[in-house]
Amino acid sequence: MRMADSFQTHMEGYLRPIEDFLTAQFTGELPQKRLFEAMRYSLLAGGKRIRPVLTLEFCRVCGGDWRTALPFGCAVEMIHTYSLIHDDLPCMDDDDYRRGRPTNHKVYGEAMAVLAGDALLTAAFETAAAANASAEIRADVMTTLAGCAGEMGMVGGQVLDLEGEARELDAAYIHRLQELKTGALLKAACVVGVQAAGGSGQAIQAAERYAAALGLAFQTRDDLLDVEGEFEKLGKAVGADGKKNTFVRLYGAARCHALVREQTEAAVAALEPFQDRTFLTELARRLAERDH
Amino acid sequence: MRMADSFQTHMEGYLRPIEDFLTAQFTGELPQKRLFEAMRYSLLAGGKRIRPVLTLEFCRVCGGDWRTALPFGCAVEMIHTYSLIHDDLPCMDDDDYRRGRPTNHKVYGEAMAVLAGDALLTAAFETAAAANASAEIRADVMTTLAGCAGEMGMVGGQVLDLEGEARELDAAYIHRLQELKTGALLKAACVVGVQAAGGSGQAIQAAERYAAALGLAFQTRDDLLDVEGEFEKLGKAVGADGKKNTFVRLYGAARCHALVREQTEAAVAALEPFQDRTFLTELARRLAERDH
Numbered sequence A, B: 001m002r003m004a005d006s007f008q009t010h011m012e013g014y015l016r017p018i019e020d021f022l023t024a025q026f027t028g029e030l031p032q033k034r035l036f037e038a039m040r041y042s043l044l045a046g047g048k049r050i051r052p053v054l055t056l057e058f059c060r061v062c063g064g065d066w067r068t069a070l071p072f073g074c075a076v077e078m079i080h081t082y083s084l085i086h087d088d089l090p091c092m093d094d095d096d097y098r099r100g101r102p103t104n105h106k107v108y109g110e111a112m113a114v115l116a117g118d119a120l121l122t123a124a125f126e127t128a129a130a131a132n133a134s135a136e137i138r139a140d141v142m143t144t145l146a147g148c149a150g151e152m153g154m155v156g157g158q159v160l161d162l163e164g165e166a167r168e169l170d171a172a173y174i175h176r177l178q179e180l181k182t183g184a185l186l187k188a189a190c191v192v193g194v195q196a197a198g199g200s201g202q203a204i205q206a207a208e209r210y211a212a213a214l215g216l217a218f219q220t221r222d223d224l225l226d227v228e229g230e231f232e233k234l235g236k237a238v239g240a241d242g243k244k245n246t247f248v249r250l251y252g253a254a255r256c257h258a259l260v261r262e263q264t265e266a267a268v269a270a271l272e273p274f275q276d277r278t279f280l281t282e283l284a285r286r287l288a289e290r291d292h
Helices: A003-023 A033-043 A050-061 A066-088 A104-108 A110-129 A135-149 A154-164 A171-196 A201-228 A247-251 A253-270 A278-289 B003-023 B033-043 B050-061 B066-088 B104-108 B110-129 B135-149 B154-164 B171-196 B201-228 B247-251 B253-270 B278-289
Strands: none
Touching: A003 A050, A003 A066, A003 A278, A033 A066, A033 A104, A033 A110, A033 B154, A050 A066, A050 A171, A050 A201, A050 A278, A066 A104, A066 A110, A066 A135, A066 A154, A066 A171, A066 B110, A104 A110, A110 A135, A110 B066, A110 B110, A110 B135, A110 B154, A135 A154, A135 A171, A135 B110, A135 B135, A154 A171, A154 B033, A154 B110, A171 A201, A171 A247, A201 A247, A201 A253, A201 A278, A247 A253, A253 A278, B003 B050, B003 B066, B003 B278, B033 B066, B033 B104, B033 B110, B050 B066, B050 B171, B050 B201, B050 B278, B066 B104, B066 B110, B066 B135, B066 B154, B066 B171, B104 B110, B110 B135, B135 B154, B135 B171, B154 B171, B171 B201, B171 B247, B201 B247, B201 B253, B201 B278, B247 B253, B253 B278
């Protein structure tokens, strides 16, 4: 089998259970079922599922059963989804489209979108707490999730983004912003995979290095797509970040293309402690070349 | 010592460490420190701290050291605080005052208020995860917190409230709404106290019954204060709930006063399995008579 085929097969072996797990959530004929609809609208909107895939694969390369990590990976995806819903709100980025569909508040109204985000964040911890793993592993995973998602992680990054608006920022600030806003949750995705497998501290550090480089490459690619991409492929407005403090504005497009390549290779290099690193290597390289 | 004195002493023995614990959170000179300010603005706004007090006392009456329960009680208070910040947003209740001060978004802007709420909810789980207790207890507590705060608990109740606006609701709907919106988090406060002490299933059930009755009495008293109270004591607008589906609108004020008394006695009766129930009894009775 060629590399491309086996990568795709491996990926689909993860994507199906991830979609099945997420699709089974927030159902039922309860009075608050419109909340469930709003949560599912964004959760099941055809995201790339990069974060849960990372969780499952890091669990596997650390010698664990990826099924153990499934609720943890889906918890990370719930946190990612909540952050998108709140980010799109009129008082935040005020975006009308996401993944080719109207944003959550455009369909359900602002109040419901705030609550759907709140409920998805809470459900992430509920899902992790209910996983079929030891109390030690569940407690470790929830520590990682909360630490990476909160004021010292993702939300901290969103605040730097907010406060940096309408100011020219230096490279250190933008790197810190992206490290928190995008990097922290990618880090959580990789680390909870290691934790689900009961992996070593050395494995956690390698996962963190992979995630940090991947996050930088990923965000830089995102910024490039915002100026060079197409609405049809992206499913959201092109040029929307024009006034934002992106890597493209900081370094220019040419240097950004180089940065994506460099950081992708740094991510690959971080995988050195793991024996079976074919999939994670290929994933990093594909993310560097994606057009959406 | 008279009952009133000993109640006050017992209460202050809890309030000081609660305030100290909360005051120590979200400090430091980081780029995202304005987020910390926004979080602390609402967290340290002079709330009554009923929820963490319940947590500490339920831990104590179940034979535990209340110090073990301190981070768990403060986690509940963080969840309570986040829910108030999001509830006050223009797209929700659009309130300008809370506890006698401008609401969070009035001071920090809507975007920061959304993020401060998100960060406090996340920090609740971070705080519970970092507690000095066994992994089993921490995992149990986080299960309770997430279950009571999420789509089947508090957020579910907020959705019922939102969807019930501008409609006449029946008693069953309003009871369900209040049971989730106010009751679920009070339940969490009591139950995590029992869990912190490693209490029995019977103790958890008793704590749930106490919390349910206390929650109903508490909410009914709140609704009465909204029509009969004074701005100076409440620190928020009087009559603001006029068009809402409250117990007062449903039953009228006279029957509501009787309901507060009945439910307070039901709460007291639920304490029967606990030997030392003086403080929890007195707390329920004082909450029934409060003027703010």
